[in-house]
Amino acid sequence: MPSPAKKPAAKRDAKAAAPKSKAVGKEVRPGSADAPVRSGSTPQVPRGMKDILPQEQRYWRHIYKKIESLARGYGYERIDTPILEETSLFVRAAGKQSDIVEKEMFSFIDKGGDNVSLRPEGTAPVARAYINHGMLAMPQPVKLYYVGPMFRYERPQHGRYRQHHQFGFEVFGDSNPVIDAELIMLAHQFYKDLGIKTTVHINSLGCPNCRPNFTAEIVAYFRSKRSQLCEDCKRRMTKNPLRVLDCKVPGCVALKEAAPHIVDHLDDDCKNKLMRVLEFLDDLQVPYVLDPHLVRGFDYYTRTVFEVVLSDEQVIPAPLPVPAAPAHGHRGHQAVPEAQPVQEVPQPMPAVALGGGGRYDNLIEQMGGRPTPACGFGIGLERAILQMKALQIDPPDDNRTEVFLAQLGDQARRKVFALFDELRAADVRVAANLSKNALKGQLEAANKMGAKLTAIIGQKEVLDGTVLLRDMESGMQEIVDYNKAVLEITKKLGRE
RNA sequence: GUGGCUAUGGUGUAAUGGUUAACACAGCGGGUUGUGGUCCCGUUAAUAUGGGUUCGAUUCCCAUUAGCCACCCCA
Numbered sequence: 001m002p003s004p005a006k007k008p009a010a011k012r013d014a015k016a017a018a019p020k021s022k023a024v025g026k027e028v029r030p031g032s033a034d035a036p037v038r039s040g041s042t043p044q045v046p047r048g049m050k051d052i053l054p055q056e057q058r059y060w061r062h063i064y065k066k067i068e069s070l071a072r073g074y075g076y077e078r079i080d081t082p083i084l085e086e087t088s089l090f091v092r093a094a095g096k097q098s099d100i101v102e103k104e105m106f107s108f109i110d111k112g113g114d115n116v117s118l119r120p121e122g123t124a125p126v127a128r129a130y131i132n133h134g135m136l137a138m139p140q141p142v143k144l145y146y147v148g149p150m151f152r153y154e155r156p157q158h159g160r161y162r163q164h165h166q167f168g169f170e171v172f173g174d175s176n177p178v179i180d181a182e183l184i185m186l187a188h189q190f191y192k193d194l195g196i197k198t199t200v201h202i203n204s205l206g207c208p209n210c211r212p213n214f215t216a217e218i219v220a221y222f223r224s225k226r227s228q229l230c231e232d233c234k235r236r237m238t239k240n241p242l243r244v245l246d247c248k249v250p251g252c253v254a255l256k257e258a259a260p261h262i263v264d265h266l267d268d269d270c271k272n273k274l275m276r277v278l279e280f281l282d283d284l285q286v287p288y289v290l291d292p293h294l295v296r297g298f299d300y301y302t303r304t305v306f307e308v309v310l311s312d313e314q315v316i317p318a319p320l321p322v323p324a325a326p327a328h329g330h331r332g333h334q335a336v337p338e339a340q341p342v343q344e345v346p347q348p349m350p351a352v353a354l355g356g357g358g359r360y361d362n363l364i365e366q367m368g369g370r371p372t373p374a375c376g377f378g379i380g381l382e383r384a385i386l387q388m389k390a391l392q393i394d395p396p397d398d399n400r401t402e403v404f405l406a407q408l409g410d411q412a413r414r415k416v417f418a419l420f421d422e423l424r425a426a427d428v429r430v431a432a433n434l435s436k437n438a439l440k441g442q443l444e445a446a447n448k449m450g451a452k453l454t455a456i457i458g459q460k461e462v463l464d465g466t467v468l469l470r471d472m473e474s475g476m477q478e479i480v481d482y483n484k485a486v487l488e489i490t491k492k493l494g495r496e
Numbered sequence: 497g498u499g500g501c502u503a504u505g506g507u508g509u510a511a512u513g514g515u516u517a518a519c520a521c522a523g524c525g526g527g528u529u530g531u532g533g534u535c536c537c538g539u540u541a542a543u544a545u546g547g548g549u550u551c552g553a554u555u556c557c558c559a560u561u562a563g564c565c566a567c568c569c570c571a
Contacts, residue, residue, distance in 0.1 A: 047562075099569050103497070121571090150571080155497075158564070159571080166571060232568070248567095297570065353571065380571025408530060443532035458530055472532075 048154070048162030059385045062395030066193045067147060067167050070186060076145040076169055081125035083149060087115040092367055093124035095299025097239055104152040106162075118151035122168045123300070123360070123376055124367075130172050131369035140173030147381075159352065159386050168357070170376035172364070177273045179375050180304040180359055181280030187308050187355050187377045188286045194384065195393045197311040198354060199287045203294035204274040205242070206266050207302050208362065214265035215241055221259050228255060245293040261292040270303055277304055287311070296358060300366070304375065305358035310387065354387065355379030402493055404446030404472075405432040406439055408458035415457050415482070419467070422486050428493065446472060453492060455485065 045051060052060060071078065087107050094101050106118035119125055126144055129135075135142050147167040156162060169186055171179050184200055191198045206214065219241045222229065226237070230249040237244060245256055266274065281288050288306075296305045357377025364372040388395070403423060407416040413434055423430040431449055436442050439456065446454045456468040467485040469492070470477045480488045 044562080104569075152570075154569075156563080157566090160569095161571090164571060355571065378571065383571055406531085439530050440532070445532085447532040454532085456531080460530085468530095470531075475532090477531085 046162070048156035048160075050161065050163075056385075058395045058397050058399065059388060060381070061398070063194070063381055063384060064147070066190060067145070070190060070193070071145045071169070074143070074182070074186060076143040079126055079129060079144045079146050080148065081119075081122075081129055081146065083119055083151075084116050085119055085125055085128070087117040089124050089128055089367075090117060090120060093127065093298070093300050093363060094121070098297055098299060100152065100297065104154050106151045106153050120152050121150055121298075122146050122148070122166055122378055123170060123298075124363075126168075126170050126376075127172075127360075127363050127367060127369075127374065130372075130374075131364060131367060135172065136370055136372060141179065142172045143169070144172070145169045159380075159383050161382060164383075165381040166378045167381065168376055168378035170374060172374045173372050174375075175361065175373035177276035177304075178280055180273075180277045181284060181286075183357060183375055183377050184277070184281060184288070184306055185284045185286050187306075187357065187379060190379060191308065191354065191384070191387075194388060196354075196384075196387055196391060198308045199289060199311045200281070200306050200308055201291040201294050202277070202281075202288050202304065202306040203291050204262060204266055204270055204303050205295065205301050205305050205358070206262060206270045210265065210267035210270055214260065214262050217260045217265055218242065218245070218262075222255070225255050228252075242295045243297075246295045256293060263290070263292055273303055296356060298360075300360040300363040301358040302361045303359045305356070306377070307353040307356035308377075308379070309353060352383070354383055400429065401431040401446075401449040401451045402429045402453065403431075403489055404442070404449060404451040404454045405430060406442035406446065406454050406456045407432070407434065408437075408439060408456075409462070411462045412457040412459065415462060419455065419457070419482075419485060423489065426486055426490055426495075428486075428489060428495075443470075453489060455489065 070076075087105065090105065091101050096102070100120050105120055107115060108117075110116050126146055130142065130144075145167060148165065149163050150166050151163050153162060154160065169183055171183065184202070188198055188200055205211065219237065222233075222237060222241070222244055226234065228251055229237070229244070230247065230252055233244045233247050233249070233252050236247075242262075244252065245259065245262075247253065247256070263271070263274070278288070278290070294305060294307060296307075355377060357375070359373070359375040361373040362371075364370070364374060405416045405420055405423075407413045416432055416434065420430055420432060431446075431451065433442055433445050436445065439458075443454060451472055454470045454472055456470060458468075461467055461479075461482070464479075465482045466479050467482050468477055469480055469485075469488060471492070
């Protein structure tokens with residue numbers, strides 16, 4: 001999608017901006033408010049960030065609804081944490097070595113001298129809140145979910161933004177593997193609710209007790225083959241050896257085939273718990289594969305880790321009740337946002353995770369809380385939406401105007417106001433344009449909004465105490481009593 | 497952070513080292529009074545930014561910026 005207008009304003013602004021250019025010469029601190037304005041150009045969205053335009057909103061509404069209903073259904077309470085946190089929170093949680101902390105955080109020093117960061121992920125802040133608010137005193141487990149923007153200073157790509165949105169479910173205070181299974185099932189269910197088939201990749205990363213053992217095994221194995229590893233993996237060997245298992249370079253992929261499996265070196269407790277999780281997943285009928293090479297990027301994970309990926313065979317679902325084209329057969333153009341997105345070619349989604357998570361039994365303690373087991377997952381909303389589009393899953397358009405109120409003259413306007421209010425109270429999606437005078441313009445507006453009905457009130461109707469109801473599809477009109485207008489309208493809309 | 501490709505009105509495209517940069521869609525205004533979608537007419541609006549080569553650059557070259565793709569990593 002090309003970026004919107006930069007140029008037209010550029011010229012126009014050139015003169016206006018001229019005086020400012022004096023300031024450019026002066027030395028200005030980059031962070032200060034009077035940093036130089038890029039001369040003559042319209043301000044642009046920051047790199048890797050995007051506006052969510054009206055015509056996109058139905059996707060978001062749809063997804064938010066699904067999230068809420070999942071949360072309500074399984075007893076998760078919403079929590080909102082600040083977008084800004086102390087940088088140290090993420091350093092402690094995700095690990096100093098992690099890429100996210102090393103190079104992907106939007107960090108800066110605020111005016112008070114504190115080192116703060118735009119949150120790159122949601123788990124650490126929620127864990128922080130759990131400790132801060134003494135949630136360990138609540139009945140355990142504590143089940144929370146969050147939704148909101150996350151920030152990563154990365155190079156933007158398809159399905160990858162500097163500001164993206166994630167929701168996540170977290171459970172604190174319960175080490176039972178059934179929790180792991182519940183969360184995995186929820187992640188899978190979310191996509192299922194959207195009409196997207198996914199498979200879960202799962203593995204165990206063990207615990208501090210057994211991890212050193214298999215880490216040593218794996219290091220020993222790869223060390224003997226060091227010369228055949230890619231450059232990145234050589235680096236990983238010292239930094240984070242387990243991640244070598246995750247490498248996609250063909251040479252390394254071949255090597256790791258024969259590498260020792262973590263699963264074979266877990267201690268009894270960890271192995272047992274993994275088995276229990278798998279058993280529950282079988283019961284829940286969640287399709288999964290045990291992926292011995294799955295390793296995740298944050299240091300805080302222990303035992304269960306998982307990722308949700310698109311299933312190989314995606315059956316294109318039958319068209320939903322509300323197809324892409326406007327449900328009611330206007331032949332005309334739909335200037336209203338919703339008709340347009342159909343043109344967007346569904347892009348194939350690269351093979352990336354649609355979501356992931358795992359257990360983090362030591363994080364709370366690491367952050368200074370009382371030892372508390374925990375488990376959770378996060379899912380990227382942009383990626384979910386991209387996937388919906390790629391599979392041509394159209395969310396219902398529940399915001400379209402149903403009735404347009406057209407008016408002729410001031411007296412009529414007053415009546416329209418009153419009717420507007422009554423309809424709104426009856427939960428009808430109603431619109432009007434009181435500033436237009438000509439009926440023609442108002443009908444045009446009604447048409448563009450995709451209204452099913454237009455209620456017309458002119459001089460004549462005011463005198464007669466009636467309303468003229470026009471069916472926008474058929475063009476049929478009928479006169480109804482003003483006092484029965486709301487009733488008639490709801491009836492025609494198929495409400496009762 | 498590394499590498500590759502790309503950049504023309506709001507959108508999708510066209511064209512050219514040389515006079516007014518073309519077309520479609522959308523937008524706006526008309527086609528007499530209280531009737532939309534079709535049709536007709538009119539109109540707004542672009543060579544990403546900065547340098548260079550040249551008599552002359554939107555076109556060729558370089559840089560910057562942004563987008564896309566691959567890598568890194570991730571949602």
